[in-house]
Amino acid sequence: MDNAILRRRRRELWTGLVVLLVLILLPLPIHDVYTRNLIIITLLFAGLAQAWNILGGYCGQISLGHALYFGVGGYVSSLLYVRLGIPPTLGMFAAGLVAGALALVVGWPCFRLSGHYYAIATVVVGEIGYLLFLNWDFVGGATGVYIPFNGDSWVTLQFRTQKLPYHYVALAFVAVTWLAAWVIEGSRWGFSWRAVKDDVVAARSLGVRIFRSKMAAAAISGFFTGVGGAIYAQYVGYIDPDSVLAGNFSILIALPAVLGGVGTLWGPIIGAALLTPLSELSRSYLGGSGSGVDLMLYGGIIVVVALARPQGLVSLLGPRRRKEVPDVRPA
Amino acid sequence: MTETLLQAAMSGLLMGLLYALVAAGLSLIFGLMDVVNFAHGEMMMLAMYATFVIWQATGLDPLLQIPIVAVVMFALGVAVYRGLIARALSVQFNTGMVQIFVTFGLAIFLRGAAQLVFGGEFKSITSSWLSGRTVHLAGIYLPLPQVAAGLVCLLAFAALLLISRTEFGRALEATREDRDAVALIGIDRDRIFALGWGLGAAAVGIAGVMLASFYYVSPNVGANFAVIAYVTVALGGFGSLAGALVAGLLIGEIEALTAVVLEPSLKQVGVFAVYLLVLMVRPRGLFGKL
Amino acid sequence: MSALLEVRGVSKSFGGVAANVNITFDVAEGEILGLLGPNGAGKTSLFNAISGEVTPDSGEILLNGVRVSGLGPVACAMHGIARTFQVVRSFDSMTVRENVMVGAYARTPSPAKAMAAAEEVLDFCDLASRADRPAWSLSPPEKRRLEVARALATAPKILLLDEMLTGLTPTEAQGGVQLVRAVQQRGITVVMVEHVMEVVLPLVSRAVVLNLGQVLTIGKPAEIVRNPDVIKAYLGERYAAA
Numbered sequence: 065m066d067n068a069i070l071r072r073r074r075r076e077l078w079t080g081l082v083v084l085l086v087l088i089l090l091p092l093p094i095h096d097v098y099t100r101n102l103i104i105i106t107l108l109f110a111g112l113a114q115a116w117n118i119l120g121g122y123c124g125q126i127s128l129g130h131a132l133y134f135g136v137g138g139y140v141s142s143l144l145y146v147r148l149g150i151p152p153t154l155g156m157f158a159a160g161l162v163a164g165a166l167a168l169v170v171g172w173p174c175f176r177l178s179g180h181y182y183a184i185a186t187v188v189v190g191e192i193g194y195l196l197f198l199n200w201d202f203v204g205g206a207t208g209v210y211i212p213f214n215g216d217s218w219v220t221l222q223f224r225t226q227k228l229p230y231h232y233v234a235l236a237f238v239a240v241t242w243l244a245a246w247v248i249e250g251s252r253w254g255f256s257w258r259a260v261k262d263d264v265v266a267a268r269s270l271g272v273r274i275f276r277s278k279m280a281a282a283a284i285s286g287f288f289t290g291v292g293g294a295i296y297a298q299y300v301g302y303i304d305p306d307s308v309l310a311g312n313f314s315i316l317i318a319l320p321a322v323l324g325g326v327g328t329l330w331g332p333i334i335g336a337a338l339l340t341p342l343s344e345l346s347r348s349y350l351g352g353s354g355s356g357v358d359l360m361l362y363g364g365i366i367v368v369v370a371l372a373r374p375q376g377l378v379s380l381l382g383p384r385r386r387k388e389v390p391d392v393r394p395a
Numbered sequence: 396m397t398e399t400l401l402q403a404a405m406s407g408l409l410m411g412l413l414y415a416l417v418a419a420g421l422s423l424i425f426g427l428m429d430v431v432n433f434a435h436g437e438m439m440m441l442a443m444y445a446t447f448v449i450w451q452a453t454g455l456d457p458l459l460q461i462p463i464v465a466v467v468m469f470a471l472g473v474a475v476y477r478g479l480i481a482r483a484l485s486v487q488f489n490t491g492m493v494q495i496f497v498t499f500g501l502a503i504f505l506r507g508a509a510q511l512v513f514g515g516e517f518k519s520i521t522s523s524w525l526s527g528r529t530v531h532l533a534g535i536y537l538p539l540p541q542v543a544a545g546l547v548c549l550l551a552f553a554a555l556l557l558i559s560r561t562e563f564g565r566a567l568e569a570t571r572e573d574r575d576a577v578a579l580i581g582i583d584r585d586r587i588f589a590l591g592w593g594l595g596a597a598a599v600g601i602a603g604v605m606l607a608s609f610y611y612v613s614p615n616v617g618a619n620f621a622v623i624a625y626v627t628v629a630l631g632g633f634g635s636l637a638g639a640l641v642a643g644l645l646i647g648e649i650e651a652l653t654a655v656v657l658e659p660s661l662k663q664v665g666v667f668a669v670y671l672l673v674l675m676v677r678p679r680g681l682f683g684k685l
Numbered sequence: 686m687s688a689l690l691e692v693r694g695v696s697k698s699f700g701g702v703a704a705n706v707n708i709t710f711d712v713a714e715g716e717i718l719g720l721l722g723p724n725g726a727g728k729t730s731l732f733n734a735i736s737g738e739v740t741p742d743s744g745e746i747l748l749n750g751v752r753v754s755g756l757g758p759v760a761c762a763m764h765g766i767a768r769t770f771q772v773v774r775s776f777d778s779m780t781v782r783e784n785v786m787v788g789a790y791a792r793t794p795s796p797a798k799a800m801a802a803a804e805e806v807l808d809f810c811d812l813a814s815r816a817d818r819p820a821w822s823l824s825p826p827e828k829r830r831l832e833v834a835r836a837l838a839t840a841p842k843i844l845l846l847d848e849m850l851t852g853l854t855p856t857e858a859q860g861g862v863q864l865v866r867a868v869q870q871r872g873i874t875v876v877m878v879e880h881v882m883e884v885v886l887p888l889v890s891r892a893v894v895l896n897l898g899q900v901l902t903i904g905k906p907a908e909i910v911r912n913p914d915v916i917k918a919y920l921g922e923r924y925a926a927a
Contacts, residue, residue: 361507
């Protein structure tokens with residue numbers, strides 16, 4: 065069978081493959097440590113944004129407290145390694161599972177809340193997570209968890225002499241989340257979410273099980289965000305509530321997806337590719353002494369892009385983006 | 396122990412009135428046009444800086460500054476609406492998300508601007524008419540600035556209620572009920588929105604003035620109060636002024652009592668837990684109509 | 686033929702206004718049943734009760750002897766009750782094919798199977814040439830057919846058509862009639878709400894006429910047309926005397 069949908073899906077896969085190849089080769093001619101780090105962080109955020117996109121973009125549940133899953137994932141994998149010696153290559157899956165389960169627990173009561181109430185509930189849940197971890201001695205409280213370096217190894221995902229392996233770990237992460245988004249986009253759930261967004265009454269009349277599909281989105285999104293947290297913890301070698309659970313981080317995860325284009329395959333990637341270097345570079349060059357200019361620039365860009373390209377930057381790539389239907393229908 | 400609890404309960408009440416006023420401004424804007432102003436905390440921060448700067452330059456007591464700052468904030472609210480929000484509302488795609496992130500971007504921008512202009516150190520108003528004085532009531536000591544803050548916020552809240560009963564208030568209500576139909580009866584929607592923003596900003600501005608009289612001023616102070624503000628609005632119910640008052644008082648109390656019963660660093664957890672519990676039972680908040 | 690759908694004493698009020706009062710009738714398997722009546726007779730409200738959007742205040746609705754009233758629209762869809770909407774509710778961000786696939790996904794989780802099922806339905810409803818156009822770009826009669834196609838993709842036992850032929854030109858209406866007959870030949874029972882008498886009466890085997898929330902009469906088209914109460918309900922007292 066061949067039709068326009070299958071052709072488009074194949075094209076997307078090929079494009080993904082090409083981009084992957086480019087990214088595999090990208091760091092080889094670059095030897096500057098700062099740039100390499102920048103690319104690694106960008107890749108990580110791209111993956112996190114894509115994971116967020118599954119719940120916030122495709123499924124339409126705008127979570128502003130996603131740092132919770134990131135932080136929990138980071139803590140689970142770090143504590144498993146530091147306290148029980150379980151290597152992060154295994155620990156990251158545990159991290160993902162715990163984060164995914166947590167997302168289900170949060171989603172179950174919260175999904176019946178509409179729009180803004182849901183968004184604020186996610187903020188609150190995120191804040192509760194932050195405060196609890198801050199005051200919980202078992203996880204190190206405000207001091208956090210320090211991950212001792214035990215030599216370069218692919219098993220423990222620790223590399224100090226060279227950062228290059230981290231690039232490939234981060235790349236694998238974003239590639240897998242991208243692929244997950246691709247699979248989901250064409251799956252029954254992907255269709256369910258789009259139907260519900262367009263017309264919830266019609267969707268229900270066709271048997272779409274809304275709640276169940278939302279829970280699926282939450283679990284998958286939470287899982288990948290947790291895995292990202294585990295990778296981040298190993299990369300930085302240290303986590304504490306302020307770095308992985310703070311409310312600001314939730315925004316940093318969601319922003320690339322929103323500005324890049326929610327509910328699209330490439331939106332989060334493009335968004336991260338623009339925003340992460342922007343925030344890192346402006347912090348280094350403009351914000352060093354706490355001058356605040358970097359924040360002004362960052363905030364300004366957000367406003368400008370949101371107003372100028374509400375459908376996301378991804379719309380600059382090609383006019384034949386499917387979702388270009390204006391919100392003209394009455395709510 | 397009872398004295399400490401009573402003490403906490405009273406100061407919780409006063410803080411609650413402040414939260415109520417902040418929430419009222421936010422609720423007003425939301426009820427009007429379905430926009431959650433994520434820069435609300437930063438607007439309060441600006442009002443606090445304005446109060447500080449005026450005090451530092453002229454020695455004018457915060458209490459006297461209320462009308463000045465209120466007017467300035469009103470103008471700021473209108474400017475933000477005209478410059479940004481009106482544009483965000485007229486966007487063709489993803490309107491809901493655009494307005495969330497436009498106000499977020501504004502919040503970040505304002506934080507950076509405050510940092511640039513004033514630096515990151517904490518500032519505070521060290522001497523005003525009321526600072527350092529306390530009210531002694533039945534064994535409880537309440538700092539006078541906080542008491543004044545509570546009273547002023549209550550008065551401002553009452554003023555908002557009064558306005559809601561005037562013709563302007565009814566126009567606001569009508570616009571909230573049916574945004575599209577009001578044009579047919581000659582209500583200029585755009586003007587109402589701008590005025591709504593102005594009022595909301597003025598309300599949070601007054602709260603900011605009073606807060607500055609006993610709390611430190613820094614670029615991030617808005618962010619600290621922001622979450623409580625959103626929770627207050629959501630708990631009370633978006634669009635309900637009465638809800639903002641009840642929720643504000645409730646949250647002020649819970650926060651203060653949790654600080655005493657558990658520990659200060661966990662005070663917000665108590666608030667959040669209650670908030671989530673209420674939402675489970677009433678998904679639209681205590682008095683939510685929207 | 687046995688009764689596929691049984692409506693037993695269904696009543697529903699909205700805020701003090703009685704929309705349906707004690708409605709009872711059967712729908713035989715394989716028939717095309719008309720649901721007629723003037724405006725405000727309670728037809729749409731009854732449809733909403735059968736399709737699960739609304740729960741009756743009293744009475745029950747059975748599909749193949751199984752109670753479906755009060756289960757909600759999703760459960761009713763899974764039991765085999767499909768419907769179209771009077772004002773077309775297409776998924777405008779999707780193509781025609783994708784719209785139909787949403788319906789197909791009710792019966793299978795597999796993208797390949799859903800795609801194949803949608804392909805078949807699109808051919809059946811003569812929408813294959815439009816399959817990859819965005820749903821919003823369809824002409825009005827095509828949009829009606831899309832509603833039907835989407836509902837058919839859920840492999841229903843009974844299809845409720847809400848004013849599918851209203852507002853169409855005679856040629857378009859004939860196309861619609863042919864589609865309904867083809868649906869019946871697929872083995873799907875049809876209940877149609879219609880206003881356009883001259884189009885629907887030749888199509889249905891029986892009709893239930895509602896007036897002011899109650900069942901006025903049930904019978905064959907020829908009987909209904911001559912029934913003085915029906916004429917009075919539609920046209921008023923003056924014409925009945927004539």
